[in-house]
Amino acid sequence: MDPAVDITELYAAHRLQLVRLAVLLVDDFASAEDVVQDAFAALARRPDAVKDPSKALAYLRVSVVNTSRSALRRRRTARAYTPPHDLSPPSPEDSAVLAEEHRAVIVALQTLAPRQREVLVLRYWSHLSEAEIARTLGISQGTVKSTASRALTALEKTMTSTMTSTTQTSSGEEER
Amino acid sequence: MSTPPDTRADLEDLLRSALEARAELVRPEDLSLLATAAPLRPRWQSPWVLLATAAVVLLILGVVFQGLAGQQRSDEIAPRPDQVELPPNVGRTWEVSEESSPARLDLDGDGVEERVEFLAEPTPDHDGRTRVQTTLSSTGEETYGLVELGSTIGVNALGPIDADADGDQELVLYTNALDGGPNAPFEPVVLDLREGLLVQAVSSSPELLSGGDVPVPGSETDHYDLFHAQSFLVEDGALVSTRSRSAFARSGMIQLAPETYVMDRYEWSMDSDGVLVAGEPGCRVHVPESSTACTADSRDDLPYVTSQSTDTIGVGEEVALEDGGLGYRVRVEAGEPPSAVVDGPGADGHVFGLDLPDPRVSTISPTELVSSDGASLFVTSASDPTLVQVVVETADQAGLVRLQPVGDIAFGTGTTDSGRAYRSWLTGAGVTVTVVEGADGSWEAWRWVRVGSAETFEMAALPWGTICFDDVEDPTTGQAC
Numbered sequence: 001m002d003p004a005v006d007i008t009e010l011y012a013a014h015r016l017q018l019v020r021l022a023v024l025l026v027d028d029f030a031s032a033e034d035v036v037q038d039a040f041a042a043l044a045r046r047p048d049a050v051k052d053p054s055k056a057l058a059y060l061r062v063s064v065v066n067t068s069r070s071a072l073r074r075r076r077t078a079r080a081y082t083p084p085h086d087l088s089p090p091s092p093e094d095s096a097v098l099a100e101e102h103r104a105v106i107v108a109l110q111t112l113a114p115r116q117r118e119v120l121v122l123r124y125w126s127h128l129s130e131a132e133i134a135r136t137l138g139i140s141q142g143t144v145k146s147t148a149s150r151a152l153t154a155l156e157k158t159m160t161s162t163m164t165s166t167t168q169t170s171s172g173e174e175e176r
Numbered sequence: 177m178s179t180p181p182d183t184r185a186d187l188e189d190l191l192r193s194a195l196e197a198r199a200e201l202v203r204p205e206d207l208s209l210l211a212t213a214a215p216l217r218p219r220w221q222s223p224w225v226l227l228a229t230a231a232v233v234l235l236i237l238g239v240v241f242q243g244l245a246g247q248q249r250s251d252e253i254a255p256r257p258d259q260v261e262l263p264p265n266v267g268r269t270w271e272v273s274e275e276s277s278p279a280r281l282d283l284d285g286d287g288v289e290e291r292v293e294f295l296a297e298p299t300p301d302h303d304g305r306t307r308v309q310t311t312l313s314s315t316g317e318e319t320y321g322l323v324e325l326g327s328t329i330g331v332n333a334l335g336p337i338d339a340d341a342d343g344d345q346e347l348v349l350y351t352n353a354l355d356g357g358p359n360a361p362f363e364p365v366v367l368d369l370r371e372g373l374l375v376q377a378v379s380s381s382p383e384l385l386s387g388g389d390v391p392v393p394g395s396e397t398d399h400y401d402l403f404h405a406q407s408f409l410v411e412d413g414a415l416v417s418t419r420s421r422s423a424f425a426r427s428g429m430i431q432l433a434p435e436t437y438v439m440d441r442y443e444w445s446m447d448s449d450g451v452l453v454a455g456e457p458g459c460r461v462h463v464p465e466s467s468t469a470c471t472a473d474s475r476d477d478l479p480y481v482t483s484q485s486t487d488t489i490g491v492g493e494e495v496a497l498e499d500g501g502l503g504y505r506v507r508v509e510a511g512e513p514p515s516a517v518v519d520g521p522g523a524d525g526h527v528f529g530l531d532l533p534d535p536r537v538s539t540i541s542p543t544e545l546v547s548s549d550g551a552s553l554f555v556t557s558a559s560d561p562t563l564v565q566v567v568v569e570t571a572d573q574a575g576l577v578r579l580q581p582v583g584d585i586a587f588g589t590g591t592t593d594s595g596r597a598y599r600s601w602l603t604g605a606g607v608t609v610t611v612v613e614g615a616d617g618s619w620e621a622w623r624w625v626r627v628g629s630a631e632t633f634e635m636a637a638l639p640w641g642t643i644c645f646d647d648v649e650d651p652t653t654g655q656a657c
Binding site: 030106156160 | 181187196197201202204206207208262263265266269299
């Protein structure tokens with residue numbers, strides 16, 4: 001029997017978007033590609049897990065979010081055992097430049113708890129509704145709402161702190 | 177210079193634009209050219225199979241079609257997707273584990289060996305996946321596989337094999353679980369080059385292709401389970417596994433595999449679908465540190481029950497126990513009832529009442545039944561040979577207690593409810609055994625071991641094989657049936 005979904009077609013259609021989603025969650029390109037490959041491989045192993053082709057993207061999105069969280073957890077714990085260093089070659093986007101205000105947001109985003117970051121990315125980049133985010137993360141809509149609110153507050157606080165600190169440093173340098 | 181947003185709406189706008197900008201740094205052309213993570217084609221969809229089908233049509237038309245003779249190479253044949261899995265292309269940035277040694281083998285069959293590296297997925301417990309990768313000498317293309325070996329530390333390959341006899345070699349790794357103990361089962365992992373990828377072969381009989389003490393399904397009882405002693409190795413370029421014909425009992429740290437036992441030997445081949453298939457079983461005999469060819473009279477060692485400790489002491493006598501050098505002495509003092517008095521390390525005159533008529537204490541200790549170093553006594557009755565007791569020192573050396581037999585096997589000498597005779601004794605090696613008569617005149621041997629905690633003072637019998645006696649009252653007459 002043919003599987004319910006055509007994985008090759010899904011791969012061609014959604015891989016870029018899913019890698020971008022993963023990049024926003026795990027911060028580095030190589031890991032993001034791995035996360036997405038893992039997600040497609042999981043679907044390839046169980047193509048019948050998705051009966052309705054229209055739900056395949058949602059299934060992959062859940063897989064990417066969960067795998068990203070696992071990757072972050074592994075990386076965080078592994079760093080406790082080894083000195084931080086990065087031997088991987090520079091990723092394509094390393095050479096590109098984010099606007100300063102955007103970079104400040106992305107840096108602040110990285111300081112949030114994984115669940116908070118997931119909610120913000122799914123809401124403000126994937127443009128999912130609260131109900132869709134709740135289904136993706138396996139939490140209630142109320143939790144989505146409260147997590148988003150707390151995440152924005154934390155993000156604002158971090159950005160304010162960083163920008164104030166940067167401003168003071170810059171002023172000091174100008175005085176010298 | 178940027179400033180913090182003034183309002184929540186400003187913050188949300190800034191977040192949207194920042195996420196969009198960050199995401200768009202990943203451009204379509206940045207994506208690696210990775211294989212689509214889809215199942216391999218069913219074999220009937222393989223171009224080679226379609227080509228073969230076309231050839232049949234041509235032959236029917238009377239056209240002689242040549243060039244397809246000979247065996248196809250496995251990397252040209254797609255396995256069944258429900259059995260063999262395409263590896264996802266992940267882990268390209270993982271690092272080579274320093275404890276792993278690269279493997280060298282001819283994966284693509286061009287006569288030149290590839291150097292295969294093992295990259296470890298970084299995890300705190302070193303239990304992530306291993307990316308197996310190399311560059312093929314025939315094409316210059318990179319190939320890879322992804323395996324879970326239990327540990328990323330010290331990945332090493334066994335000798336290469338050619339299980340499908342197609343001229344290229346397959347890589348054999350093995351799982352290396354860190355948390356299962358020294359005899360925990362482990363399996364070989366066979367990687368075959370198929371459609372440019374290192375694909376893990378599956379076994380048609382995974383229970384036979386395993387090493388270590390492999391439990392027998394459904395054999396678990398309250399006090400023991402059974403296992404087959406298994407192993408695998410690469411022998412003359414072939415993957416070989418062995419499995420003890422008999423299943424042996426184990427309980428806690430105790431396992432009753434004899435030193436010598438007969439094994440079935442299987443040589444594995446790989447079929448065109450990439451499935452490992454066991455050949456007809458051959459015969460080998462396991463001996464300590466090695467194995468030998470079977471002969472007509474090859475068999476497992478008999479259970480070691482063919483000796484009996486017969487030296488005992490009674491009231492008014494004292495002896496230094498043969499207890500493996502623990503250094504205990506026992507004397508039997510008169511009284512109602514008489515008592516055993518033990519002296520030695522941690523036991524300064526410990527007393528235990530012997531409530532058997534005419535008690536006798538063996539001069540050999542049943543040391544296997546002490547939970548820690550301490551005194552142990554095997555007690556019988558001179559006037560009632562059906563009675564027998566084991567007395568041991570408590571773990572905290574506070575005194576002596578009698579072990580209670582638990583489980584289905586009776587302790588002592590007599591006849592079971594089903595009419596089967598049984599007899600118990602202490603061997604010359606200090607092992608406490610019971611034999612139970614079988615319907616055909618043979619005897620099942622059982623060996624008593626401590627079960628439960630150090631505070632429960634229980635012992636249970638583990639099956640130890642079958643033996644025949646000319647006279648069960650004289651264990652030295654024991655022989656193969």
